[in-house]
Amino acid sequence: MMENQRVLAIIFDLDNTLVDTAGAGRVAIQKVCDLLNSTQVQESHIANICELFLQKLLHESFDPSEGRTIDDVRIRHWYEALQEARGTDPDPALASSCYYTWKNTRLQVLDLSPEVRTLLEELQEKYKLLLLTNGDSQTQWEKIKAVRCEGLFSEVVVGGDHPEQKPALSIFTYCFEHLGVQPRDCIMVGDSLSKDIQGGINAGVKATVWINSDSRCIPPGSVTPDYTVPSVLNLMDVLAELS
Incomplete structure (x- = not known):
């Protein structure tokens, strides 16, 4: 009582x-898939890249005292996801594009x-x-x-x-x-x-x-x-x- x-x-x-937020995130991930589809990334790798990013986001540890911004950390998540899925070092500009596409889309939809x-x-x-x-x-x-x-x-x-x-x-x-x-x-x-x-x-x-x-x-x-x-x-x- x-x-x-x-x-x-x-x-x-x-x-x-x-x-x-979860729904906005799903829309944002789809936008990144569309972006990757327009690049040289193999279609068979795209779903895995996005899943790797989401796992890194889920287990993210961020300490602002280390001198990095949250944007830096999450661009790195995309860089590592691209690297792990494809087995080669990606273009850093692509990782940045993935991140800002994801971030800006999520904020627009929310x-x-x-x-x-x-x-x-x-x-x-x-x-x-x-x-x-x-x-x-x-x-x-x-x-x-x-x-x-x-x-x-x-x-x-x-x-x-x-x-x-x-x-x-x-x-x-x-x-x-x-x-x-x-x-x-x-x-x-x-x-x-x-x-x-x-x-x-x-x-x-x-x-x-x-x-x-x-x-x-x-x-x-x-x-x-x-x-x-x-x-x-x-x-x-x-x-x-x-x-």
């Missing part, structure tokens, strides 16, 4: 919670749907809203600016600007302090069990809401969210139950 106390604030994740924007505008009238997103500072701020959502939140917090990211307690404590609320006044809404839901539970929020758009099963040993919904657009139902 949830404590009988009114929700004052909602903390939202960004990627695959408010915006379809958007806050009219329905989600309307939801946030309605919630803004009753609750304090905060956007809390993990990731490299440059990358996440580029996404936030691309979808033009800053004005919908009391505060926008990007994990890459802080010593620790979700699920660390420190970044949640920072959010509570800047909202001027207690953890029990907040709910956490996100698509990641290990970061959003675990972080919210660790921080002591009133409730956690898991966005499970593709009907995933909760893995054994994972945390259990208080609520599971297929879309952030179902959040009003959760809030009605919590009120």
